[in-house]
Amino acid sequence: MIELGVLGLRLALFAAVYATVVSVFGARRRRADLVASGRAAAYIVHGLVVLAAAVLLRALLQHDFSLEYVAAYSSSTLPTYYTVAALWGGQQGSLLFWTLILTSMSSLVHLQNRDRNEALMPYVTATMMTTAVFFLGLLVFITDPFQRLPVPAREGADLNPLLQNYWMMIHPPSLYLGYVGCSVPFAFAIAALASGRLGDVWIRTTRRWTLFAWFFLSVGNMLGGRWAYEVLGWGGYWAWDPVENAAFMPWLACTAFLHSVMIQEKRNMLKMWNMVLVLLTFTLTIFGTFLTRSGVVSSVHSFTQSGLGPYFIGFLTTVIAVSLTLVVIRRPLLRSANEIDSFLSREAAFLFNNLLLVGIAFATFWGTIFPVISEAVRGIKITVGPPFFNKVNAPLGLALLFMTGVGPVIAWRRASARNLRRAFIMPLAIGFAAGLGLFAAGVRHYYALVCFSLAGFVLTTIVLEFYRGTRARQALMGEPPVTALAHLVNKNRRRYGGYIVHIGVVMAFVGIAASAAFRIEEQHSMHPGDSVEVGGYTLTYQGIRNEDTPHTASMLAEITVARGGKVLTTMYPEKRFYKRQQQPTTEIALRTTLWEDLYLVLGSYDDQSGLMTLQVFINPLVVWLWLGGITMVLGTMIVMMPTAAEQRALAAALAVEGRAFA
Amino acid sequence: MNASQTDLEEALTCQCGCGLTVHACNHLQCPSGIPLKQEIASQLALGKTGEEVLSYFSGKYGEKILSAPTTSGFNIVAWVTPFAVVLLSTMLIVILTRRWRRQQDTVKPPAPAADDPKLRARLEAELDRWDA
Numbered sequence: 001m002i003e004l005g006v007l008g009l010r011l012a013l014f015a016a017v018y019a020t021v022v023s024v025f026g027a028r029r030r031r032a033d034l035v036a037s038g039r040a041a042a043y044i045v046h047g048l049v050v051l052a053a054a055v056l057l058r059a060l061l062q063h064d065f066s067l068e069y070v071a072a073y074s075s076s077t078l079p080t081y082y083t084v085a086a087l088w089g090g091q092q093g094s095l096l097f098w099t100l101i102l103t104s105m106s107s108l109v110h111l112q113n114r115d116r117n118e119a120l121m122p123y124v125t126a127t128m129m130t131t132a133v134f135f136l137g138l139l140v141f142i143t144d145p146f147q148r149l150p151v152p153a154r155e156g157a158d159l160n161p162l163l164q165n166y167w168m169m170i171h172p173p174s175l176y177l178g179y180v181g182c183s184v185p186f187a188f189a190i191a192a193l194a195s196g197r198l199g200d201v202w203i204r205t206t207r208r209w210t211l212f213a214w215f216f217l218s219v220g221n222m223l224g225g226r227w228a229y230e231v232l233g234w235g236g237y238w239a240w241d242p243v244e245n246a247a248f249m250p251w252l253a254c255t256a257f258l259h260s261v262m263i264q265e266k267r268n269m270l271k272m273w274n275m276v277l278v279l280l281t282f283t284l285t286i287f288g289t290f291l292t293r294s295g296v297v298s299s300v301h302s303f304t305q306s307g308l309g310p311y312f313i314g315f316l317t318t319v320i321a322v323s324l325t326l327v328v329i330r331r332p333l334l335r336s337a338n339e340i341d342s343f344l345s346r347e348a349a350f351l352f353n354n355l356l357l358v359g360i361a362f363a364t365f366w367g368t369i370f371p372v373i374s375e376a377v378r379g380i381k382i383t384v385g386p387p388f389f390n391k392v393n394a395p396l397g398l399a400l401l402f403m404t405g406v407g408p409v410i411a412w413r414r415a416s417a418r419n420l421r422r423a424f425i426m427p428l429a430i431g432f433a434a435g436l437g438l439f440a441a442g443v444r445h446y447y448a449l450v451c452f453s454l455a456g457f458v459l460t461t462i463v464l465e466f467y468r469g470t471r472a473r474q475a476l477m478g479e480p481p482v483t484a485l486a487h488l489v490n491k492n493r494r495r496y497g498g499y500i501v502h503i504g505v506v507m508a509f510v511g512i513a514a515s516a517a518f519r520i521e522e523q524h525s526m527h528p529g530d531s532v533e534v535g536g537y538t539l540t541y542q543g544i545r546n547e548d549t550p551h552t553a554s555m556l557a558e559i560t561v562a563r564g565g566k567v568l569t570t571m572y573p574e575k576r577f578y579k580r581q582q583q584p585t586t587e588i589a590l591r592t593t594l595w596e597d598l599y600l601v602l603g604s605y606d607d608q609s610g611l612m613t614l615q616v617f618i619n620p621l622v623v624w625l626w627l628g629g630i631t632m633v634l635g636t637m638i639v640m641m642p643t644a645a646e647q648r649a650l651a652a653a654l655a656v657e658g659r660a661f662a
Numbered sequence: 663m664n665a666s667q668t669d670l671e672e673a674l675t676c677q678c679g680c681g682l683t684v685h686a687c688n689h690l691q692c693p694s695g696i697p698l699k700q701e702i703a704s705q706l707a708l709g710k711t712g713e714e715v716l717s718y719f720s721g722k723y724g725e726k727i728l729s730a731p732t733t734s735g736f737n738i739v740a741w742v743t744p745f746a747v748v749l750l751s752t753m754l755i756v757i758l759t760r761r762w763r764r765q766q767d768t769v770k771p772p773a774p775a776a777d778d779p780k781l782r783a784r785l786e787a788e789l790d791r792w793d794a
Contacts, residue, residue, distance in 0.1 A: 234686040241681050339762045348759075355751050363744035370731065370740045378736055383675045385683060385729035392744050521668075586688065601688060615688065659789055 002067065005055030006146045009096075012048035012103075013136040015041045019129040027122035027195070035122045039110055042125050045132055046103035053100045056093060056145050060086050066152035069093060069145050075156035075580045077551045082164050088172045089159050091293060091308075092145035097173075098289070099135040101180040102128065109184055109209075116654065117205060119661065123191030131183055134315045138308065158580035167227035175220030175247055179285040181213025182250060185257075186282035189275055193326035197661065198271065198333045200653040203261055208640060210278075214258055215636045217251040222629035233586035233601050235521060235617035237625070240389035245368045246288030252361035253281040256354045259407070263350050265649075266412070272327070272334040273354070279323040284361070286316055291368070342414040349407040356400040363392045390516075398450055401509055404502050405458035408495075409465060426464065431457030451513035455506045462499045462506075469496075493638050494646075500635030507628030514621035515597075522616045523603065535618040537598060538562040544605060544612065545572075553577045554587075557602045557612055561591065573602035573614070596620045665712025670702045673716055675729045683729045 019041035026034030056069070060083050065071040073090040074083050088097040106128040113121050139145060162168075185206040192202040224247060229237040238244060257277040263270045290312035327334070340347050367384045374382045405427060411419040435453030443449055466485065473484035489496040524532045526541040533539075542558040556572040571589035578585065591598040596618055603613035665673075671685030677694040680687045684702070687695040705715045719727050731737035 234682060234688050236686060239682055239686065340759045341763075343756070343759075351755060352752070355748060355755065359744065359748040359751070362747055366744055367740070374731075374736065374740075381724070381726040382731055382737070383726050383729055384731060384740065385675055385681075386686075387672060387683075387730040388740065391730070392741070396744075396748065603688065604691070659792065 001055060002059065002064075002146050002148070005052045005059075006144075008048040008052035008055065009136060009140050009146075012045045012052065012099075013133065013140050015045045015048065016129045016132040016136055019045060020126045020133060023122040023125040023129070027119075027126075035118075035125075038122060038125050038129075042103075042106050042110055042129055045129065045136075046107040049096075049100050049103045049132075049136075052139075052145075053087070053096055056096060057084065057087055060084070063156065065154065065156055066148055067145075068147040068149050071149060071153040071156045073156070073159050075158040077580070078156070078159055078164075079551070081169060082159055085163065085169050085172075086159050088176070089163050089168075092139065092143050092147075094172070094176075095135055095138055095143065095293075096145050098176055098180060099132060099139065101176050102132055102135065102183060105180055105184055106132070109187070113205070117201065119195050119197055120188060120191040120202060120205075123194045124187045127187035127190045128183060134311075138311060142308065142311065155580070158578065161576070161578040161581055161583050161585045162231055164578070165227060165231050167223050167230065171220060171223035171227050174216050174223055178213050178215070178217030178220050178247075179250065179288065181209060181216055182254060182281050182285045184209040185213070185278050189278045190323070190326065193275070193323075193330050196330065196333060197657055198275075198330060199657045199660070200265065201650070201657050203264060203274070204646070204650040204653050207261070207646075208642070210254065210258060210261070211636060211640050213281075214251070214254045215633065215640070217247070217254060218629070218632055218636070221247050221251055222626070226626060229622075230588060230590070231585070233588050235519070235599055235601070235615070235619065237622075240364075240367070240386045242368050243288075243292050245364045245389075246284075246291040249361045249364055250281050250284040250288060252357045252364070253277055253284055256357040256361075257281055259350050259357075260354050263347055267338050267347060269336040269338050269340075269347060270351075271336055272331070275327055275334060277354075277358075279319075279327070280358075283316065283319055283323075286312065286319060290316065344410065344415040344420070346407065346410050346412045346415075349403060349410050353400065353403040353407050356396055356403060360393050360396045360400065363396065364389065367392065394447055397509075398447070398454060401451065401454045401458060401506070404505060405454070405461045408499065408502070409461050423461065423464075427457045427460035430460045431455075445517040448513045448517035451509055455510050458502065458506050462502055465499060466496070489638065493641050493643060497635050497638030497640075500638060501632050502635075504628040504631030504633075504635055507624045507631055509628075511621050511623065511625030511628060515619040515625070518620045520616075520618040523613060524616065525611055525613050527610055527612075532614075532616075534616045535596075535598075536563055537568075537618075539600075539614070539616065541612060541614065542570075544610075551579065553579065555602070555605060557605070557614065559589070559600060559614070561598065571598075571600050573600040575602050575605070592623050594621075594623060597622050665706075665715065667699075667702060667706060670706070670712060670715055671699060673712075673729055674698060674702070674719060674727055677723070677727065 019038045022034045022041070023038030025031070026036075026038055059067050059070050060074050061080070063070065063074070063076050069090060069092050070086075073093065074086040078086070086093065088094045106125075109124060109128070110121070113124075117124075188202040188206045192198050221244075224244065225237040228239065228244075232239075257274060260270050260274050260277060264274050290309065293308050293312065340351070342348065367388050370384045371382055374380060406424075409423040411423075415423075431453045434456035435449050438449055438452055443452075466488070469488045470481060470484045473479055473488055474481060477484065477487075479487065520535045522532075522534050524530075524534075524539075526532065528541055528543045531538055531540040538561070540560040540562070542560060545556045545558060547554040547556065554574050554576045556574045559571045559573065561568045561571055569591055571591060573589040574587035576585050576587050577583070586601055589600040599617040599619055601615040601617070603615050605612045668685060672683050674684040676682055676684045676687035676689075676692065676698065678687060678689055678692050680689060680692075680695075684695050684698045689695060701719075702715065705718055710718070716728065720732075725732070731740040733741060
């Protein structure tokens with residue numbers, strides 16, 4: 001059975017090389033038969049990778065410890081759902097999983113475009129298959145998931161306990177869908193460059209794919225934060241770890257692309273810039289995988305490290321070299337038809353929004369690689385940790401929040417004084433009032449004050465948009481308010497869905513600022529029966545309880561939580577010991593309200609004296625970060641729903657290009 | 663600088679491999695974080711300022727123990743570059759946009775009548791002929 005997986009990967013590699021070569025050859029020579037053969041080969045690659053993944057999954061589920069991978073990342077007592085997750089829990093498996101998603105997307109793209117985009121598709125096939133060749137090459141030659149042990153192990157070493165968490169079931173697949181999703185717009189961009197068809201078609205064809213990738217990158221980042229919050233037990237959700245940065249950077253570039261692409265659609269501008277952004281996004285996804293898998297920068301997340309670095313650097317260099325060469329060759333075709341008329345215009349606002357997004361991505365990249373630079377220049381290892389990223393990115397992030405309010409409502413081309421007054425006077429007034437009110441209430445954390453004022457500003461611009469749109473429909477159509485609002489959103493899903501995403505962004509900013517600025521953190525050593533007061537809560541330690549399963553042994557502290565004399569709940573912060581990996585983990589206890597999170601960590605326990613150390617965190621408003629994430633997801637779903645207008649726009653773009661190249 | 667214990671814990675990186683600051687690391691009996699916290703406390707007890715404590719630590723453990731680059735020497739590059747890049751790009755956008763606009767003003771082709779029905783019909787007819 002295992003041999004089937006090995007054979008599947010080898011044949012897939014061969015078929016992917018074949019698909020790449022015949023697709024390019026077919027496109028250059030205008031040979032439809034070769035192009036069709038390339039397409040068929042791409043489907044075959046997908047089938048073979050599915051087979052290989054199924055073989056590995058079967059080996060995991062059957063606890064076949066003769067396989068090195070199965071023995072290293074699972075055990076016979078590991079619950080079934082985590083055994084499934086072990087498929088992406090280790091290096092070889094995660095690369096295979098990546099390839100599985102990539103080839104699945106390749107098949108979907110080929111199905112979607114089976115009778116259109118004939119000129120672009122061969123290059124799309126070639127680009128996606130080249131990426132597949134890289135990953136399959138790693139799997140076949142460098143890091144084989146089907147490696148046998150010289151002597152089969154009697155028991156597996158188990159999955160890393162930190163990964164045995166429900167968020168880990170969905171965080172990596174989500175991030176991978178996002179990462180790999182970026183390869184579709186990239187493939188179309190390369191196809192547009194290679195074929196010289198640089199009109200709107202590639203952009204309109206890939207719009208939903210870009211949104212899809214962005215959606216999963218957003219979800220993946222949020223879930224990763226939530227996982228860190230619950231599992232790492234230090235009271236925070238984001239540590240600017242290299243691997244977190246690796247997932248954050250493509251999200252930023254993709255966000256920039258989603259915005260600037262609107263300028264190309266509406267005003268036929270920024271073609272070159274959009275091309276650069278889409279290439280940058282894909283490059284950053286590969287860079288992210290490289291950071292995770294190479295161990296070049298030390299990280300708590302690099303669960304598996306290996307000597308894959310040089311191969312990734314080689315692939316990255318190739319991607320960048322090919323992309324830049326194509327962009328330079330096609331430069332004349334990437335000239336914009338229009339230019340910016342005024343800096344007080346939506347085009348300019350979007351451009352500055354892009355600048356800030358890419359600026360934050362750059363600052364994050366810079367901080368991530370600076371230790372390597374420092375070592376090369378001075379020969380001294382240094383650390384670039386959270387204080388650096390917070391200090392550098394906070395002002396840029398706040399400027400970005402400001403642009404979130406400006407961009408969508410400022411007029412196209414040139415904003416008139418009337419437009420500016422109508423759009424911004426009330427939001428600015430409310431933003432200032434919010435800031436002054438908080439200042440009067442005693443808030444003295446200046447970043448937080450600025451953030452809340454900006455949040456008030458942005459929210460008001462959005463609410464006004466909904467209000468004015470609804471009023472206009474009420475007046476025009478005579479609809480009642482709720483119907484008018486529903487129709488307003490439904491008739492223009494891109495715009496109003498986008499506003500909903502922005503509301504989510506504001507919520508996330510508020511959650512981040514409040515939980516960073518006003519966090520309470522205390523540590524107490526307690527005997528059973530002791531009580532402490534923290535942030536208005538009375539925490540009473542009742543005692544320790546032990547639990548034992550075949551897989552884990554746990555120690556739980558029972559803490560009664562009261563406020564104003566009234567018992568609210570009982571919480572059980574826990575130390576859990578994973579028997580196979582001989583590793584203790586922290587399982588926090590959490591009580592969430594819309595106002596604040598009470599977050600308890602069992603620090604240590606002394607059996608003899610009965611003394612227990614409890615860490616108490618009170619994180620204000622942090623739930624708004626997660627609610628903001630959910631709001632962003634809902635907004636993106638609204639934006640992604642297909643509309644007739646969009647289909648017409650794509651058909652029109654296809655017709656224009658068809659004529660131009662006929 | 664009159665730094666608190668927490669400030670200094672945030673300014674130092676735990677050496678246990680967790681990648682977090684000394685303050686954030688909460689590993690059970692962490693072999694690095696816990697002694698470092700005690701060492702910070704004893705340094706502060708000597709009446710040292712924050713800068714003095716940090717220079718004591720970087721002298722003893724090397725610069726890599728500091729959780730952010732210092733603001734002197736080559737490390738300034740780390741702090742300045744991101745802002746410099748954003749500022750320079752802003753200036754570049756402003757300059758390029760102005761130049762393009764000037765060029766556009768000087769060599770502006772006569773604007774076609776956007777919606778002249780006669781021209782539109784002729785264009786459609788020619789395109790149809792071309793397609794056929």
